Amino acid sequence: MHTDETRSATPVTPDSVVGTDINIMNGSFTERSSCDKRIDESSQPHEQLLQTILRHESLSHYQLSPDYLHSSVLIPPSEKEQGVSERCRRRTCEWMYDICDYFHLNRECVAIALFYVDRYFTLTSFPGGRCSEQVPVTRKQFQLVALTGLYIAIKTHGELRNQGNSPNVVQWSRGKFNIQICASISRHQFTPQAIERCEKLMLQTLDWRVNPVVPSGVVIDALLNYLAPGGVNGVRNPTGYVYDCSKYLAELSCSVPALIMVYKPSVIAYASIMYALDVYGTKLFPSHRRAAFEEILKEASDHFDTEEENIKSAKGILQVICPNLRELFPPPSTDPSSPNSVKMMSDSN
16 A cells, blocks of 8 residues: 555555545545456466456456447537547547656556546447447547546556656656646646546446556566567667567557557557567568567467457558658667777777
8 A cells, every 4th residue: 555645635546455446535445346456467477467468358347339439420410519539539648648748657547548438438328238329429528538537547557657867857646646636637627526526427337447458558568578588699689679669559559449449458469569570670580589479479378369360450550550660769770880980999998
């Protein structure tokens, strides 16, 4: 349990009770039995961790539908602009990343917050379970739910990003992101009371399941555990480069409903790694090592055989939305220094 000095003023969710009933506003909480546990990668062997992730993401409680983003067809023509859309969701995703960057918080919060939003509207847009009963979602509703979803995600998963020892970096904690700040970043479009009511409604609708698997989270770490270590011709271990690329792609996927709301997180994470390896190139990571990586994963689980077509499709979408990955993350060079440059360096010493 946290001992943050700000706890009494701005209570946060204790790690030991993530996934339990929590009265956030007064800092008290009530535990109840729940299968929604936060996946701890440090306490499980590679194979067990991967199986836990795959099982967790397949639970019915974590399935999404993008249909609510097209509910504007149910809104009268004179009010069409008030309906939510994919563009509205994408801009909200970008705004969430800006907030997390400003407060130096874990960017994984954005994927988790958007899961809360998407899952909430997946459940509430069709209250009777029939398409004929779809309820349209307005931008105002979406904005309040998105703001509240980010608030919940930061409290439950908003670890401070590692900023090193730089004296110029302001060290924020998730405990400082209280409901008053949450209201202020909406330019006071929503009051703390409205956010609190929405929070309670969302948690009840989600059945307090606040620990989804997201593409940019532990699943990438679990998959890269199987990547063979060691560089080529003196080049550093490719895992770090592949991790940076795939993490970026997984974060980017959160803004694309055709990815995040259609494919499983493990599929997106695996597709991100495959695209990163394409950019890294066979000169630095030989094809036989890549084949070994894919084979080891298939031996660990037949999930990746079953999802092979989906992985290819997800990778294709990633290549379309981020065609300049090589420019964003230039692969390290394997060209050795010329004899002249080596001599000049030794002379200068």
